[in-house]
Amino acid sequence: MSTPLTSENLRLAPKVVLHDHLDGGLRPQTLIDLAKETGYDRLPSTDAGTLATWFRESANSGSLERYLETFAHTVGVMQTRDAITRIAAEAAEDLAADGVVYAEVRYAPEQSQQKGLGLDEIVEATQEGFALGASRAAADGRTIRVGTLLCGMRQADRSQEIAELAVRHRDSGVVGFDIAGPEAGFPPTRQIDTFEYLRQENMHFTIHAGESFGLPSVWEAVQRCGAERLGHGVRLADDVTVGEDGSVKLGEVASYVRDRRIALEMCPSSNLQTGAAKSLEEHPFPLLAAERFRVTVNTDNRLMSDCTVSSEFGLLVEAFGYGWEDVERFTLNAAKAAFIDYEDRRALIDDVLIPAYQALAGDGS
Numbered sequence: 302m303s304t305p306l307t308s309e310n311l312r313l314a315p316k317v318v319l320h321d322h323l324d325g326g327l328r329p330q331t332l333i334d335l336a337k338e339t340g341y342d343r344l345p346s347t348d349a350g351t352l353a354t355w356f357r358e359s360a361n362s363g364s365l366e367r368y369l370e371t372f373a374h375t376v377g378v379m380q381t382r383d384a385i386t387r388i389a390a391e392a393a394e395d396l397a398a399d400g401v402v403y404a405e406v407r408y409a410p411e412q413s414q415q416k417g418l419g420l421d422e423i424v425e426a427t428q429e430g431f432a433l434g435a436s437r438a439a440a441d442g443r444t445i446r447v448g449t450l451l452c453g454m455r456q457a458d459r460s461q462e463i464a465e466l467a468v469r470h471r472d473s474g475v476v477g478f479d480i481a482g483p484e485a486g487f488p489p490t491r492q493i494d495t496f497e498y499l500r501q502e503n504m505h506f507t508i509h510a511g512e513s514f515g516l517p518s519v520w521e522a523v524q525r526c527g528a529e530r531l532g533h534g535v536r537l538a539d540d541v542t543v544g545e546d547g548s549v550k551l552g553e554v555a556s557y558v559r560d561r562r563i564a565l566e567m568c569p570s571s572n573l574q575t576g577a578a579k580s581l582e583e584h585p586f587p588l589l590a591a592e593r594f595r596v597t598v599n600t601d602n603r604l605m606s607d608c609t610v611s612s613e614f615g616l617l618v619e620a621f622g623y624g625w626e627d628v629e630r631f632t633l634n635a636a637k638a639a640f641i642d643y644e645d646r647r648a649l650i651d652d653v654l655i656p657a658y659q660a661l662a663g664d665g666s
């Protein structure tokens with residue numbers, strides 16, 4: 302018999318998240334504690350409940366630029382080694398508690414230098430935190446592995462430095478690179494030399510594209526920069542035409558992305574907040590999933606969207622009637638697109654995910 306697809310069972314099911322920002326996932330109380338400890342005096346509230354609501358409501362702005370303004374407060378407390386380690390440890394614990402077995406968590410090290418920390422020190426403090434969080438989760442009976450993506454910020458000019466930092470730390474848990482920040486006016490080709498460098502170093506990278514800017518941004522990210530995955534990529538749907546008879550026709554960019562199995566790191570709640578999608582019903586997730594794009598389900602920012610990986614799955618299950626076989630497919634999509642070694646991906650898929658979803662779907666019982 303199949304296990305009922307409830308929110309609690311979704312939480313217990315093993316999941317993979319590829320797009321989760323460290324500075325978008327702080328616990329509200331931690332933010333308050335760290336603001337006090339580090340002398341950050343600009344928090345909108347020192348009550349955890351009020352602060353959580355403030356983030357959710359402020360991020361719910363309909364604009365990516367305004368959504369991004371809320372990060373000044375989280376980044377504001379990520380300026381000491383201890384604060385960064387605590388935040389990373391809690392992120393690993395919170396993801397593990399939500400049933401995530403493999404996570405790629407990203408952040409922009411250049412934003413943690415307000416008090417003079419060095420870039421390498423920031424990466425070391427983060428890695429230390431993830432290791433600590435994973436070992437605390439293990440003590441609680443949960444297994445999680447965390448890979449890190451380092452982000453260059455599109456509006457700044459430090460991507461090359463950050464890419465070199467990622468390459469330097471590739472043997473201690475950094476698995477890839479990304480560019481984040483405002484999309485309009487900052488095309489990924491501004492950093493084209495950095496992407497060329499990363500390819501020469503055999504380093505993986507994803508690019509936030511097709512979120513607040515349209516199809517040209519997706520095309521540039523894929524064809525000019527060589528992105529292996531797309532952060533969001535919702536506007537790819539502009540290249541998918543659904544006829545009156547329900548027939549679906551893909552344009553060249555969409556075809557290429559589907560043919561090459563370029564993963565789409567979809568984050569439904571975040572998309573609703575930034576206006577990348579008007580409503581869940583109009584979100585391109587079900588269309589792209591039905592057309593067998595490599596869609597994955599992600600949080601983007603757990604604090605700003607007040608979500609978890611399992612709650613994002615829950616939204617999609619409720620809106621589009623997905624079953625365990627769909628949850629499994631989206632999870633396997635994420636495992637296949639992870640930036641870890643092939644052997645590790647295979648082990649994750651064969652030894653962890655497939656047996657668990659067989660049991661959930663009631664196969665062989």
Ligand SMILES: O=c1[nH]cnc2c1ncn2[C@H]1C[C@H](O)[C@@H](CO)O1
Nearest residue numbers: 322324372407408409452481482509
């Ligand atoms: O959805 C997003 N689009 C573009 N940039 C984003 C998004 N979510 C977070 N960021 C930015 C704000 C963070 O400070 C930065 C690094 O995690 O990435």
Ligand SMILES: [Zn+2]
Nearest residue numbers: 322509532601
């Ligand atoms: Zn993001």
